[in-house]
Amino acid sequence: MEESIKLHYIVPGDDFTRAGAASGDVKRTLKELGVSPAVIRNVSIAMYEGEINMVIHANGGEIDVEITGEDIIMTLRDEGPGIENVELAMKEGYSTAPDNIRTLGFGAGMGLPNIKKYTDEFSIDTELGVGTTLNLRVHIQ
Amino acid sequence: MKKTMTVKELADKLNLKILTEGDLSREATGCYSGDLLSWVMSRAGEGDVWLTVMGNVNAVAVAVLSDCACIVLTENAPLDDTAKEKALQQGVTFLSCDRNAYELSVEISELI
Numbered sequence A: 001m002e003e004s005i006k007l008h009y010i011v012p013g014d015d016f017t018r019a020g021a022a023s024g025d026v027k028r029t030l031k032e033l034g035v036s037p038a039v040i041r042n043v044s045i046a047m048y049e050g051e052i053n054m055v056i057h058a059n060g061g062e063i064d065v066e067i068t069g070e071d072i073i074m075t076l077r078d079e080g081p082g083i084e085n086v087e088l089a090m091k092e093g094y095s096t097a098p099d100n101i102r103t104l105g106f107g108a109g110m111g112l113p114n115i116k117k118y119t120d121e122f123s124i125d126t127e128l129g130v131g132t133t134l135n136l137r138v139h140i141q
Numbered sequence B: 001m002k003k004t005m006t007v008k009e010l011a012d013k014l015n016l017k018i019l020t021e022g023d024l025s026r027e028a029t030g031c032y033s034g035d036l037l038s039w040v041m042s043r044a045g046e047g048d049v050w051l052t053v054m055g056n057v058n059a060v061a062v063a064v065l066s067d068c069a070c071i072v073l074t075e076n077a078p079l080d081d082t083a084k085e086k087a088l089q090q091g092v093t094f095l096s097c098d099r100n101a102y103e104l105s106v107e108i109s110e111l112i
Helices: A021-032 A037-057 A111-117 B007-013 B037-043 B057-066 B081-090 B101-109
Strands: A005-012 A060-067 A071-078 A121-127 A131-139 B017-020 B030-033 B048-052 B070-073 B094-096
Touching: A005 A021, A005 A037, A021 A037, A021 A060, A021 B057, A037 A060, A037 A071, A037 A111, A037 A131, A037 B037, A037 B057, A111 A121, A111 B037, B017 B081, B030 B101, B037 B057, B048 B057, B048 B101, B057 B070, B057 B081, B081 B094
Parallel strands: B030 B048, B048 B070, B070 B094
Antiparallel strands: A005 A060, A060 A071, A071 A131, A121 A131, B017 B094
């Protein structure tokens, strides 16, 4: 692949029915490109967790995906409240999701840990009251 | 050798009710039980029969992303209308039964 493929998604806030639309679309695109199922799975899980986080915590956000010959690069940007303690948020089982979210099956405290687990490169830029950006990269090979 | 059967055969043998029909000819190769979606998403495998009580739209997304063969709602857990619509759109099979996850797991383990 000489040229990269660029995809852009808007994740609406507070709408669980639409969460998964972006990751589902990326999954289809990667499948069409013949990317291996293991890589597709990693990208799908990381992106869906990111989408859900945006819906639960940040009233939505935007996702940019770039697919090159070597990598899938994802940038997930929101203008939510920011993460107060990143170290705690990265701990499996720690969650600040409200109770009504738990009844939907979320709030297990696995969001960010799963995103880290399923990506090859992971960084968070977050500022209280300003928002959070996740920079993710998954190697295709 | 590991046994497999199609979702349709499994539904017939275990007397599971079909709530939404996706690809019933898919091979069911394993089974996973759980209700916490992040947990399921990262652990359920491709081709698994997923046992849960989560009949909501997020379960549909998790089934699609983890490539489960089908979802079985245990103990007659309800499937909500939005989830039903989404499942039909995305080709996700929802089955249901009155047994709990443990009882159904035992039955499934005898078949696949």
